[in-house]
Amino acid sequence: MSQADKTDAPLDVQIEADAASQAAASVRQLNLAQRLLRHRSVIFGGIIMIVMLLISMAAPYLGTIDPAYIDPTNRNKKPGYEAMVQDQYDKEIQRTYWMGTDALGRDIYSRVIYGTRISLVVGLAVAALSVAVGLAIGLLAGYVRWLDSVIMRVMDGLMAIPGILLAIGLVSLSGATITTVIVAIMVPEIPRVVRLVRSIVLSIREEPYVEAAVAIGTPLLKLLARHILPNTMAPLIVQGSYVCASAILVEAILSFLGAGISPETPTWGNIMAEGRVFFRILPHNIFFPGVFLAVTVLAVNVLGDGLRDTLDPRLAKRI
Amino acid sequence: MVGGTAKRPPRPTGEAVLEIDGLSVALPKGADREHAVDNISVSVAPKEIVCLVGESGSGKSVTAFSVMGLLPKGQLAPVAGRIMLQGEDLLQASEARLRDLRCTRMSMIFQEPMTALNPVMSCGNQIDEVLRTHTTMSQAERQTRILDILEQVHLPEPPRMAASYPHQLSGGQRQRIMIAMALVLDPVLLIADEPTTALDVTTQAQILRLIRELQERHDAGVLFITHDFGVVAEVADKVAVMQWGRIVEFGDVHQVLTDPREPYTRMLVSSVPSMKPKLRGAREPAAYILQTKALSKTYVDRGFLRKSTVVEAAKDVDLQVSRGETVGIVGESGSGKTTVARCIVRLIDPTSGDIMIDHYNIATAKRGELHDLRRRVQIVFQDPYRSLNPRRTVGASIIEGPMNYGQRRADAESRARELMDLVHLDPSSLDRYPHQFSGGQRQRICIARALAMGPDLLIADEAVSALDVSVQAQVLRLLDDIRNEFNLAVLFITHDLRVAAQICDRVLVMHKGEVVEQGTAHQVFSNPRHAYSRALLDAAPGKDWEFGELLNAER
Numbered sequence: 067m068s069q070a071d072k073t074d075a076p077l078d079v080q081i082e083a084d085a086a087s088q089a090a091a092s093v094r095q096l097n098l099a100q101r102l103l104r105h106r107s108v109i110f111g112g113i114i115m116i117v118m119l120l121i122s123m124a125a126p127y128l129g130t131i132d133p134a135y136i137d138p139t140n141r142n143k144k145p146g147y148e149a150m151v152q153d154q155y156d157k158e159i160q161r162t163y164w165m166g167t168d169a170l171g172r173d174i175y176s177r178v179i180y181g182t183r184i185s186l187v188v189g190l191a192v193a194a195l196s197v198a199v200g201l202a203i204g205l206l207a208g209y210v211r212w213l214d215s216v217i218m219r220v221m222d223g224l225m226a227i228p229g230i231l232l233a234i235g236l237v238s239l240s241g242a243t244i245t246t247v248i249v250a251i252m253v254p255e256i257p258r259v260v261r262l263v264r265s266i267v268l269s270i271r272e273e274p275y276v277e278a279a280v281a282i283g284t285p286l287l288k289l290l291a292r293h294i295l296p297n298t299m300a301p302l303i304v305q306g307s308y309v310c311a312s313a314i315l316v317e318a319i320l321s322f323l324g325a326g327i328s329p330e331t332p333t334w335g336n337i338m339a340e341g342r343v344f345f346r347i348l349p350h351n352i353f354f355p356g357v358f359l360a361v362t363v364l365a366v367n368v369l370g371d372g373l374r375d376t377l378d379p380r381l382a383k384r385i
Numbered sequence: 386m387v388g389g390t391a392k393r394p395p396r397p398t399g400e401a402v403l404e405i406d407g408l409s410v411a412l413p414k415g416a417d418r419e420h421a422v423d424n425i426s427v428s429v430a431p432k433e434i435v436c437l438v439g440e441s442g443s444g445k446s447v448t449a450f451s452v453m454g455l456l457p458k459g460q461l462a463p464v465a466g467r468i469m470l471q472g473e474d475l476l477q478a479s480e481a482r483l484r485d486l487r488c489t490r491m492s493m494i495f496q497e498p499m500t501a502l503n504p505v506m507s508c509g510n511q512i513d514e515v516l517r518t519h520t521t522m523s524q525a526e527r528q529t530r531i532l533d534i535l536e537q538v539h540l541p542e543p544p545r546m547a548a549s550y551p552h553q554l555s556g557g558q559r560q561r562i563m564i565a566m567a568l569v570l571d572p573v574l575l576i577a578d579e580p581t582t583a584l585d586v587t588t589q590a591q592i593l594r595l596i597r598e599l600q601e602r603h604d605a606g607v608l609f610i611t612h613d614f615g616v617v618a619e620v621a622d623k624v625a626v627m628q629w630g631r632i633v634e635f636g637d638v639h640q641v642l643t644d645p646r647e648p649y650t651r652m653l654v655s656s657v658p659s660m661k662p663k664l665r666g667a668r669e670p671a672a673y674i675l676q677t678k679a680l681s682k683t684y685v686d687r688g689f690l691r692k693s694t695v696v697e698a699a700k701d702v703d704l705q706v707s708r709g710e711t712v713g714i715v716g717e718s719g720s721g722k723t724t725v726a727r728c729i730v731r732l733i734d735p736t737s738g739d740i741m742i743d744h745y746n747i748a749t750a751k752r753g754e755l756h757d758l759r760r761r762v763q764i765v766f767q768d769p770y771r772s773l774n775p776r777r778t779v780g781a782s783i784i785e786g787p788m789n790y791g792q793r794r795a796d797a798e799s800r801a802r803e804l805m806d807l808v809h810l811d812p813s814s815l816d817r818y819p820h821q822f823s824g825g826q827r828q829r830i831c832i833a834r835a836l837a838m839g840p841d842l843l844i845a846d847e848a849v850s851a852l853d854v855s856v857q858a859q860v861l862r863l864l865d866d867i868r869n870e871f872n873l874a875v876l877f878i879t880h881d882l883r884v885a886a887q888i889c890d891r892v893l894v895m896h897k898g899e900v901v902e903q904g905t906a907h908q909v910f911s912n913p914r915h916a917y918s919r920a921l922l923d924a925a926p927g928k929d930w931e932f933g934e935l936l937n938a939e940r
Contacts, residue, residue: 275774275775277730278764283756283759292777292785
């Protein structure tokens with residue numbers, strides 16, 4: 067019957083179709099992974115993030131000691147200080163404090179390396195949770211019209227709460243645990259995700275293909291999952307990366323203010339808060355965690371930009 | 386620079402204002418052809434309207450943009466030929482020189498006046514900007530000039546129009562502002578790129594009349610770009626038919642339309658549907674599949690702390706469609722024809738009235754009942770590029786509906802293959818994605834998706850309006866074949882009277898939400914009773930030409 071088509075359709079239609087399928091083929095040859103790997107900022111941000119992940123996982127094997135170990139004899143030492151310490155088998159060994167020690171004689175290097183864990187866990191958890199919760203609420207607000215104004219007014223209310231204040235409140239109410247901090251940072255991020263998802267749903271629901279799906283009797287959940295949800299994925303991943311970067315920063319700020327995770331836990335913010343007093347004479351207390359924080363946040367943001375360029379067709383450069 | 390009095394430079398009579406000679410424009414590497422425009426030659430004399438006509442992608446707009454020097458930099462570049470504007474080669478002109486020439490010697494009007502006008506500047510200021518850039522007139526002189534040109538384009542109350550912003554005007558008024566802006570400095574050449582395509586047919590007729598009138602008054606030559614042979618018949622003195630960047634035929638309008646030399650032109654002209662309804666055999670009356678009774682849809686915009694506004698999108702619409710019958714709803718934008726269609730499919734809920742499918746009422750059906758009724762009414766939309774989910778294969782799109790109703794995947798797939806065959810597409814391409822198909826092919830897939838549900842009623846909402854005329858003819862034929870084969874009831878919604886004349890047994894004319902006239906196609910087209918139907922038929926471009934008829938008879 068394709069033969070019938072060939073005779074039926076004028077030549078230009080055929081050629082148009084052939085050209086279209088050829089163009090499609092060349093686009094398909096570059097699948098998503100390949101396109102991501104061609105983007106410099108994705109590679110740059112991705113590599114740094116992978117390194118940070120490895121550091122956090124391999125923290126005990128990177129020549130660290132117990133980050134909470136207080137050694138009154140080695141207080142406020144500068145980077146590069148060498149001393150004899152006991153290892154875990156009570157053997158005396160020579161150890162170099164590459165990043166010096168703080169006012170209680172704790173090893174900054176170990177604290178910074180272990181701090182990577184907290185920062186990444188907080189960043190990734192906040193990003194994943196706020197995107198998941200925001201996606202569900204946003205889909206409902208966008209598609210179920212009568213819910214929209216109710217949900218969005220609640221979201222407006224949430225956005226009006228200053229994030230740091232909310233965190234301080236929550237922490238003082240329920241204690242300085244990592245869960246509290248994650249919840250405290252996540253809550254103010256949710257409305258942003260909801261707004262993003264809702265706006266996408268509002269435009270996609272008017273697309274004729276969604277209306278056609280309604281006309282062929284597609285049930286609501288299938289309709290949302292098949293026809294609407296896929297359109298929100300790319301912008302959500304991008305938004306998620308920004309949420310992650312800001313969560314890492316906010317966690318550090320909270321710790322710095324003393325409203326975050328309890329001070330004996332090594333986090334970048336805690337280390338900087340404790341080093342603040344002697345900042346003029348012992349800047350290494352702030353410098354090293356600061357560098358780690360800056361590099362990580364930069365990497366996440368750069369990665370987010372790269373993802374946006376490759377995933378979001380509206381912003382992507384034409385191939 | 387034109388002086389304060391803006392004297393038109395003396396022009397040797399009879400000599401062409403625009404002469405395009407052997408122009409070629411290269412496409413970037415990897416495109417479907419080497420040249421967007423390939424060795425074309427056209428000339429436009431003063432007081433002459435030359436139409437460039439062709440299907441989408443034929444290079445009409447590229448030609449226009451080359452003349453204006455507005456080709457996108459780095460993507461399209463003229464590689465050969467000359468474009469002479471009154472003896473001056475535009476391809477050699479510097480950017481500064483081109484800027485001087487634009488508006489003073491050559492002007493352009495675009496398809497979509499809303500996007501061509503600056504939304505944050507009043508219309509008067511936008512025309513003023515042209516005058517300030519190109520002349521040394523004083524403020525007072527400019528003001529008189531603006532009011533004068535607004536008067537010439539027949540806008541009511543020129544001072545008020547000059548003070549208003551684009552969004553406060555209707556589409557037709559905006560296009561008049563564009564024309565005023567283009568002609569305010571008396572250019573010798575006016576390029577009109579599909580200037581009436583976005584407008585309603587009655588507005589289109591007025592704008593075409595206006596362009597003719599002003600072009601004569603200003604002695605300008607016009608290069609008029611369109612895909613619509615009706616418009617060509619209405620305005621053109623000469624016609625250049627383009628295909629794949631080449632001019633296949635260039636000649637006098639009468640000769641091209643009645644006695645085309647090239648087979649391509651012949652094919653195009655014969656694809657234009659005739660305004661004369663086809664005589665269909667009288668059908669024995671069958672029971673109505675669809676019947677609406679006093680169907681109304683009212684939109685109420687409830688304002689907080691302000692008066693609520695009520696819009697009656699459809700008002701007391703009664704229509705009947707029986708098996709094997711095609712009923713057309715024609716009307717301009719905002720007439721409520723699409724509202725009626727969307728109510729029948731229950732994409733929106735009607736405010737009042739009944740929609741009966743057999744003896745079931747869709748208008749009041751609750752969820753479960755509605756789910757059962759959905760299979761019986763299917764719809765094909767206007768835009769083939771948006772009516773298929775780009776992330777799903779066409780096969781997945783076609784089998785989705787039957788599977789929603791519990792059909793097994795294997796059965797649905799074999800049915801999908803049969804349907805692809807039926808709509809003249811290759812069944813093996815079911816696992817391809819929509820972007821791998823052309824517009825006409827996608828519309829066939831949409832028809833297959835609708836048919837997979839086994840509907841009693843098929844609604845085609847402007848289903849062929851976005852297609853090129855030759856593809857349009859094929860899809861119309863397909864719809865007609867399907868109606869015959871399945872004994873379907875078809876509700877065909879269109880703004881295009883020619884299409885309605887060709888496919889409909891009966892026609893309803895809608896205006897401002899109400900049905901003003903209904904009758905057999907023959908009756909409505911040959912003897913319209915309502916004043917609005919008469920106005921609508923009168924405004925149809927090229928209504929006196931019998932495109933399809935003439936050539937079909939010859940064959």
